[in-house]
Amino acid sequence: MGLYMRAKKKIILFLLLGLFLGGATLTTTTPVQAHRETITVTASSVNVRMGPGLAYDVMAQLKKGDKITVIAHKNSWYQVRLHSDKIGWVASWLLKNTEISATTNTKGTIIANNVVAKEHPADDSDTLGTYQQGNPVTVIYKKNGWSQILFHKTVAWIRSAYITEKKAPSTKQTQKTVDPNIKNVTVHSDNAKLRKKPGLGGKITKVLKRRTQLTYLATIGDWYQVQTDSGKTGYIANWVVTPSASNAPITTNANNLAEATIVLDPGHGGRDSGALSQKKTYEKTYTLAIAKKVAKQLRQAGARVLLTRKSDKFATLASRPALAQKVHADAMISLHLDSSPKDNEASGITTYYYGKSKDSLLGKTLNKQLTKLPIKNRGVEFGNFLVLRENKQPAVLLELGYINDKHDYRQIRSRKFQTKVADAVTTGLSHYFQ
Ligand SMILES: [Zn+2]
Incomplete structure (x- = not known):
């Protein structure tokens, strides 16, 4: 109960903050001139966020048919005024896309004690909070037996089996429609009932495992008309099945940098100093400085950015691709500096990839931008590094010059160069996600 009240207070606080931030970011956006654009939402549900990117919290949702006023554009996001007068951001391509949309929100109730809310739909993902029997939740999306719920100011995942959804049985029958995105549905609760007619009053014709x-x-409304393997047709409630080949959750398959999750991996750290410059400074210091500059720019472009280390701390090699996998990164970029056995023996930037189909496009696209840097470019090469080899997400490793080469080092240590790296990576990624 306390949880619910606290959540409410927090939401109000963040809405106020959102108004403030919304005003503050106006200066860097492109205002829409004179006649303000009004857009009608065609997707079934679209999130309104506090800022122009998926990293920002959800403050409200729009439904199909809602009309909103576009105030400004930024990185393919619209700053909009809702009819409650609140201001938020929506991904422009979601507004007109009926394919990528969350299912309609439903209210649910937790049916057990100590039910954990996870950051991702996986038992081994981080726990964000715990619910007790009777706590209310708002379900925004379901996949593979997990329900994405509104959690305080953001979202979390709970195993769907722990939530009963209060779907008001619709009395008036809605129209029959065919969703081209759904091919199959899979039963995710025990003893799901197939009925002759849609609605809880429909006669049960089969109990499904x-x-x-x-x-x-x-x-039809909240019901799917389905056919079993044996050819029997009937209706099943949409809350006891998971549709496949349908709507993707809002955080995957980014086709725009603003919707992407990027993991940056500053090489080495802590007791692992990496290579040494002629001035006895460490590789780990520069990889972190560069990663922070890249992170800042990517965040400004709306991306969600995570670092494998944020300070001079040791991180195991294995933990690095593991983070990328955990957050379902759309790309991971490992940052390093090269060194040759003897000082001033070699120079240049090299981009490494491991998987031809998974990584090489990312490598090529990034390297194209890296050729603009004031250090010579050695091109894109295959590299058998653990952080790439053990990575399930698209990943590349950048060797951004030789730390023990006088010319390269002069660049590496300069903030100007570090910013240019951030420019190149940001531009490269924005091309990669187009
Ligand atoms: Zn290194």
Whole structure:
């Protein structure tokens, strides 16, 4: 109960903060001139965020048919005024895209004690909080037996089995529609009932086991018309099944930098100093400085950015690709500096990839921008590094010059060069996600 009240207070606080930030960011956006654009939402549900990027918290949701006023554009995000007069940001491409949308929000109730809310739909992901029996939740999306819920000012995941959803059984039958994105549905609760007609009053014709797959035929309100393997057709409640080949969750498959999650991996750290310059300064110092500059620019572009280390701390090699996997990074960039056995023996920037299909496009796209840096470019090469090899997400490793080369080092230590690296990576990634 306390949790719910606190959440409410926090939401109000963040809405106020959002208004303030919204005003503050106006200076860097492109205002829409004279006639303000009004847009009608065509997707079934679109998140309104506190800022122009997925990293920002969700403050409200728009539904199909809602009309909103666009105040400004930034990085493919619209700053909008909702009809409650609140100001927030929405991804421009979601507004007109009926494919990428969350399911309609539903209210639910937790049915057990000590139910954990996870950062991601996985048991081993970080726990954000705990719910007790009877606590209310708002479900915004479901996949693979997990429900994405509004959690304080942001979102979290709970195993769907711990939530009962209060779907008001619709009395008036809505129209039958066919969602082209749904191919099959999979039962995710025990003893799911197939009914002759849509609605809880429909006669039960079959009881289905968890993981039963059904062919999707059509949607009527909150019900799916489906067909079993044996050819039997009927209706099943949409809250006991998970549709497949349908809506993607809002945090994956970024096709825009602003919607992407990027992991930056500053090489070495702590007791692992990396290579040494002729001035006895460490590789780990510069990789971190560069990573911070890159992170700042990527965040300004709206991306969600995580670092494998944020300070001069030791991090194991294995923990680095593990973070990328944990957050489902759309790209990971490992930052290093080269060194040759003898000083001033070699110079240049090299981009390494491991997986031809997974990583090489990312490498090529980034390297194209790195050629603009004032250190010679050695091109894109295959590299058998653990951080790449053990990485399930697209990843590259950049050797941004030779730390023990006089010319390269002069650049590496300069802030101007570090900023140019950030420019190059940001531009490269924005091309990669187009
Ligand atoms: Zn290194």
